[in-house]
Amino acid sequence: xxQPTQQTSLSAQNTANSAAQISRxxxxxxxxxxxxxxxxxxxxxxxxxxxxxxxxxxxQQQIKSLGVFWPIQAEPDLRDCYxxxxxxxxxxxxxxxxxxxxxxxxxxxxxxxxxxxxxxxxPVPAQRSQWxxxxxxxxxxxGFNSDNYRLxxxxxxxxxxxxxxxxxxxxxxxxxxxxxxxxxDTHDVAMDRVLTxxx
Numbered sequence: 008x009x010q011p012t013q014q015t016s017l018s019a020q021n022t023a024n025s026a027a028q029i030s031r032x033x034x035x036x037x038x039x040x041x042x043x044x045x046x047x048x049x050x051x052x053x054x055x056x057x058x059x060x061x062x063x064x065x066x067q068q069q070i071k072s073l074g075v076f077w078p079i080q081a082e083p084d085l086r087d088c089y090x091x092x093x094x095x096x097x098x099x100x101x102x103x104x105x106x107x108x109x110x111x112x113x114x115x116x117x118x119x120x121x122x123x124x125x126x127x128x129x130p131v132p133a134q135r136s137q138w139x140x141x142x143x144x145x146x147x148x149x150g151f152n153s154d155n156y157r158l159x160x161x162x163x164x165x166x167x168x169x170x171x172x173x174x175x176x177x178x179x180x181x182x183x184x185x186x187x188x189x190x191x192d193t194h195d196v197a198m199d200r201v202l203t204x205x206x
Contacts, residue, residue, distance in 0.1 A: 058088030
């Protein structure tokens, strides 16, 4: 019996990787469609429930600085929660994408600060001088699995951010409808925990 050549093995691996990417892309679309289709009234209730979970977690962990996110594409809107965290003296920061294939950087932010937009059209603080490294991050999830691995939009920005030492605590934020079983990629980094309206 002939042994498969290295070239054949690499070709099979590339085919498998390509199929996995297609599968993740399909799952990403399904989950985004489901999130967008959920009722605005329901999401408002879920947002408050998730916000309560975030505040409780920050108190338990005695978090002093927290990277948060501005909601896009029907993500959980935790801006009311951010205002409460600010009143609790938690220093907040919003992420900025410095460039393709790079880790995120974080700008200090206080609710009510002047805002601009990054190259992706996402709101970011207008100022570009007050940088910080938060001790913990709230990370939006398109999907998440039972092992706390996150499915994002595919850019890999948060994975690269979490690969840099010292690694911040990572809390995935999602609605429970985003739970799905999928295999983690080699570059994926598991969240310390995932908070939804049900956890």
